[in-house]
Amino acid sequence: xxxxxxxxxxxxxxxxxxxxxxxxxxxxxxxxxxxxxxxxxxxxxxxxxxxxxxxxxxxxxxxxxxxxxxxxxxxxxxxxxxxxxxxxxxxxxxxxxxxxxxxxxxxxxxxxxxxxxxxxxxxxxxxxxxxxxxxxxxxxxxxxxxxxxxxxxxxxxxxxxxxxxxxxxxxxxxxxxxxxxxxxxxxxxxxxxxxxxxxxxxxxxxxxxxxxxxxxxxxxxxxxxxxxxxxxxxxxxxxxxxxxxxxxxxxxxxxxxxxxxxxxxxxxxxxxxxxxxxxxxxxxxxxxxxxxxxxxxxxxxxxxxxxxxxxxxxxxxxxxxxx
Amino acid sequence: xxxxxxxxxxxxxxxxxxxxxxxxxxxxxxxxxxxxxxxxxxxxxxxxxxxxxxxxxxxxxxxxxxxxxxxxxxxxxxxxxxxxxxxxxxxxxxxxxxxxxxxxxxxxxxxxxxxxxxxxxxxxxxxxxxxxxxxxxxxxxxxxxxxxxxxxxxxxxxxxxxxxxxxxxxxxxxxxxxxxxxxxxxxxxxxxxxxxxxxxxxxxxxxxxxxxxxxxxxxxxxxxxxxxxxxxxxxxxxxxxxxxxxxxxxxxxxxxxxxxxxxxxxxxxxxxxxxxxxxxxxxxxxxxxxxxxxxxxxxxxxxxxxxxxxxxxxxxxxxxxxx
Numbered sequence: 071x072x073x074x075x076x077x078x079x080x081x082x083x084x085x086x087x088x089x090x091x092x093x094x095x096x097x098x099x100x101x102x103x104x105x106x107x108x109x110x111x112x113x114x115x116x117x118x119x120x121x122x123x124x125x126x127x128x129x130x131x132x133x134x135x136x137x138x139x140x141x142x143x144x145x146x147x148x149x150x151x152x153x154x155x156x157x158x159x160x161x162x163x164x165x166x167x168x169x170x171x172x173x174x175x176x177x178x179x180x181x182x183x184x185x186x187x188x189x190x191x192x193x194x195x196x197x198x199x200x201x202x203x204x205x206x207x208x209x210x211x212x213x214x215x216x217x218x219x220x221x222x223x224x225x226x227x228x229x230x231x232x233x234x235x236x237x238x239x240x241x242x243x244x245x246x247x248x249x250x251x252x253x254x255x256x257x258x259x260x261x262x263x264x265x266x267x268x269x270x271x272x273x274x275x276x277x278x279x280x281x282x283x284x285x286x287x288x289x290x291x292x293x294x295x296x297x298x299x300x301x302x303x304x305x306x307x308x309x310x311x312x313x314x315x316x317x318x319x320x321x322x323x324x325x326x327x328x329x330x331x332x333x334x335x336x337x338x339x340x341x342x343x344x345x346x347x348x349x350x351x352x353x354x355x356x357x358x359x360x361x362x363x364x365x366x367x368x369x370x371x372x373x374x375x376x377x378x379x380x381x382x383x384x385x386x387x388x389x390x391x392x393x
Numbered sequence: 394x395x396x397x398x399x400x401x402x403x404x405x406x407x408x409x410x411x412x413x414x415x416x417x418x419x420x421x422x423x424x425x426x427x428x429x430x431x432x433x434x435x436x437x438x439x440x441x442x443x444x445x446x447x448x449x450x451x452x453x454x455x456x457x458x459x460x461x462x463x464x465x466x467x468x469x470x471x472x473x474x475x476x477x478x479x480x481x482x483x484x485x486x487x488x489x490x491x492x493x494x495x496x497x498x499x500x501x502x503x504x505x506x507x508x509x510x511x512x513x514x515x516x517x518x519x520x521x522x523x524x525x526x527x528x529x530x531x532x533x534x535x536x537x538x539x540x541x542x543x544x545x546x547x548x549x550x551x552x553x554x555x556x557x558x559x560x561x562x563x564x565x566x567x568x569x570x571x572x573x574x575x576x577x578x579x580x581x582x583x584x585x586x587x588x589x590x591x592x593x594x595x596x597x598x599x600x601x602x603x604x605x606x607x608x609x610x611x612x613x614x615x616x617x618x619x620x621x622x623x624x625x626x627x628x629x630x631x632x633x634x635x636x637x638x639x640x641x642x643x644x645x646x647x648x649x650x651x652x653x654x655x656x657x658x659x660x661x662x663x664x665x666x667x668x669x670x671x672x673x674x675x676x677x678x679x680x681x682x683x684x685x686x687x688x689x690x691x692x693x694x695x696x697x698x699x700x701x702x703x704x705x706x707x708x709x710x711x712x713x714x715x716x
Contacts (some may be wrong), residue, residue, distance in 0.1 A: 222704065226712025264668035265623050285521060292699035293619055293661030294668075300588050300620035330404060338616030345587035345617075375616035382544065382615075389549025 075308035077349045079115070079334050081285075082108050084132070084364060086117040086151055087333055087336035088317025092368070100367045102139040109143040112281035112352035113336070117149045120168075121157040134355040137164045155203060157243060162207065167363060171253075172213045173197040173240070177232040180224035181217070181259075182215045194239065214240050219271065221262025228262075230274055237278045253309065255281045258298070261291020265301030272305045276378065285309035288334045290316060290373070296342065297335040303348065312336040315361040316373030335374040337361050341381065355379050374381075398631035400672045402438070404608075405431050406445050407687060409453070409474055409594040410656055415691070418452045419655040423690045429635060430683035434465040434660070435675040440472045443491075444480040460487045476509075478526060485530065493529040495536045495578075496520040498564070500555040503547035504582075506546025519563065524570060537563050537577035540611065542594065544585025551585075553597055560601045576632065577605045581621070584614020588624030595628045608632035613639060613658045613696070618657040619665065626671065638684040639696030655667070658697040660684050664704065671693040677704050 085105050089096055099114075101119075108116050118140070119133030131200065133150060142148065147168040150160045160166045175194060176182035182190040201211055216236050221228050244251045256271055268286070275284055285305055288298050299310060313333035337357045340350050361377035370376075408428050413418055413670055431439050439465070442456030456473060465471065470491040475481045484490045497506035498517060505513040512579075524534055539559050544551050556579065567574045591609070599606055607630055610695050622633060636656035660680045663673050677699075684700035694701075 147399075148663055211486045223708045224712075226705075226709045259409050262705060266663055266669045276510075290698060293658055293701045294665050295619065296617050297619035297623035297665060300623055335616055341615055342587055342620060346589045375613060379614045382585060385544075386549045389547075 074346065074348055075306050077351070078303070078310065078343050080113060080306045080340065080352070081115040081117070081309070081311045081345060082113045082314060082336055083333055084313035084315065084317040084336070086362070088120050088313050089227050090120060090127055090130050090222040091318060092129055095132070098132055098135045098139055101136050103365060104360065105136070106141055107363055109146045111356035111360050112350070114145065114351065115147045115149060117151065117286055118149050119150055120151040121160040122151070122153055133161070136162050139167055140167060147294055158203065169209055170213065171200070171209050171211045172215055173200055173211050174215045174217060175236045176226045177216060177218045177236070178222040181222045184224065191327045198243070200327060201243070201249070210249055211251065213255060213285070214251060215255040215257055217257045217259045219256040219328065220258045220267055221260065221272065223260045230271060233271055234274055237275055241279060245299060250355050251282050253285050255285040255287050256277055257287035258289055258373045261289045263288065263298050264294055268298045268301040269305055272302060272307060283309055287311040289318070290332055290334050296338065299334060299339050303331040310334065310339065314357065315377055317364060332373045338376050341376050355383060396629045397626050397669065398629050399673055400567040400674070401626070401631045401666050402631065403436065403663065403673060403675070404438040404440070404632070404634045405436045405637060405659060406440050406634050406656055407636035407638065407640040409442050411636050411687070413443060413453050415452055418455070419690055421455055421458045421462055424459050424538060427683065427686055427690060428687055431674070432469045434683050435489065437674065438470045438472060440474065441672065443474040444476070444483040448528055449590055457483070457487050460489055463537070466488060474649070480690055481526065481539045493530055493536065493542045493567040494532050494534045495524055495538055496534050497540060498559045500539060500541045500551045500559070501545045506607060507547065510524035516532050521566070524566070524572070529642045533572055534574065536580040536608070537574060538580055543581045544581040544583065544591055546583050556594055557597055557601060560598055561604055565603060574602070574605050576608050577602055578610050580610035581601055581612055584612045586611065590618045591621050591624040592628055595630060597626060606632055608634065610634040611656050612641070613655055622657060622662050623666065633662065634656065635662055637680065638687040638700055639676045640687060655696045661697060661699050666697050678706060
């Protein structure tokens with residue numbers, strides 16, 4: 071039998087992961103309006119942008135301005151991404167960034183080398199320095215991410231032991247430093263996960279970290295996003311990163327282009343939860359409107375499905391009126 | 394625990410359901426080439442087209458020509474759709490149509506009235522006449538379809554009893570007429586299904602028809618297609634209608650337009666099966682090439698995901714070479 075959670079939390083990544091991938095920078099006012107619509111729909115954690123090199127990611131160079139313009143809603147966490155100390159300092163300097171310090175790990179050397187210019191082992195050591203950096207800033211690490219936790223385009227299959235080795239290392243480091251880790255994320259960075267592997271890996275992490283909440287960061291790269299979420303729900307997972315309208319992918323990307331790999335779509339997954347009696351705190355129809363706003367801003371059809379078909383509410387209420 | 398089937402069969406609907414929905418008619422030679430590519434990839438049942446009113450569905454008016462041009466592969470069933478006796482006679486007149494007589498049911502009056510100009514009850518009576526028509530042609534009904542088995546845009550939610558009533562009626566009719574029904578399909582015609590409801594309804598049908606193979610005809614209207622397939626696999630379902638490249642939907646369709654509702658994508662679902670150790674008899678990479686051919690023919694990005702990202706084989710073999 072399934073062990074569904076009663077309530078599932080979605081962390082919205084679209085404004086960052088979605089807009090970052092685009093070839094053009096979208097106006098600050100439009101991005102702020104989308105974020106406001108997402109908060110109005112009930113999302114409680116929204117990643118606004120990145121504080122990274124404007125040369126590497128020009129589309130995110132104005133993230134501070136988005137924070138500045140944005141009408142904040144009480145109770146919503148507006149987060150950001152950074153990859154080095156300069157980025158972290160920049161994030162700290164923007165008053166309303168919710169600093170949620172995470173440590174990040176890679177399962178394979180080639181992927182880590184490509185993304186961070188260091189091996190997976192060196193990346194691990196770097197995280198010890200991040201823990202200190204955050205402590206010096208008066209913050210404790212609250213979560214850990216394992217990237218390429220299901221497979222890696224550069225190395226192929228990733229054995230479960232590559233993940234559990236990281237889990238054990240994190241567990242020991244947190245214990246030694248008296249850090250109460252709240253969240254442990256597995257990221258299917260390049261779309262290798264399948265539902266059975268989701269179950270196997272979530273189960274293995276839970277065995278090692280029974281008191282830590284498990285989160286999943288999934289992409290719908292090969293069409294299994296919804297199946298992977300359903301498998302995770304069956305395991306009781308109640309925390310997902312996702313993107314409104316399935317932002318983060320580009321339908322015009324060439325074969326094998328990582329740009330083709332969008333995040334799981336927030337409103338489609340919210341729909342699934344609601345239909346199965348799982349609460350999310352989100353107003354689905356308002357979220358669908360936010361997805362349509364995202365499509366209008368981006369200016370081409372996006373991958374989300376229910377935003378095009380409409381929710382079932384209209385049909386159910388029409389039927390009630392007719393009855 | 395899951396009760397996965399060892400082998401899953403996909404019935405390919407793309408050449409009919411996908412091309413039928415388009416505003417233009419695509420050349421016979423191109424459609425034949427796609428069907429040949431699908432058969433080459435290992436699909437054993439392919440719906441080639443429809444014998445329906447050329448006024449109502451002009452894109453299928455030349456279905457006989459597609460059958461004529463098509464290079465047939467031994468062991469492959471090339472099927473077609475018809476909705477009235479004239480269509481059936483036309484199908485019979487085309488030598489290589491695999492006639493697989495099905496009876497069709499609707500769960501709600503308004504949907505049946507819209508599609509068939511008769512109530513669901515009248516549609517049921519019509520099926521008795523179809524059974525006779527097929528018998529007179531020397532054929533026995535081999536399958537039954539329940540359309541709108543999970544919900545209906547015109548009536549709203551469809552109670553399980555509306556489905557089980559049809560199942561019991563079919564069971565009794567087949568028993569009285571000594572018909573050995575082989576397949577019983579539930580169709581999520583307008584995208585209302587969710588994974589838990591899939592399990593509940595498949596279970597209920599199986600209880601009533603323990604010796605009949607259950608098939609599912611699913612659409613990815615609201616993004617739950619893959620989750621619904623995974624739930625069905627957990628129930629041991631081993632028969633799915635699907636469309637290469639997710640054909641059958643149109644990304645440019647307006648909100649609420651049924652054209653937005655594509656079938657579940659054959660190659661994405663084949664990928665899921667293979668990754669979980671379930672065989673399909675299909676060469677995934679060849680099928681992905683067929684999906685790309687479909688996209689080239691249609692001339693706009695299609696909904697399939699793995700066709701854009703590529704299979705994992707390339708990455709695994711690269712990794713093996715490097716090791």
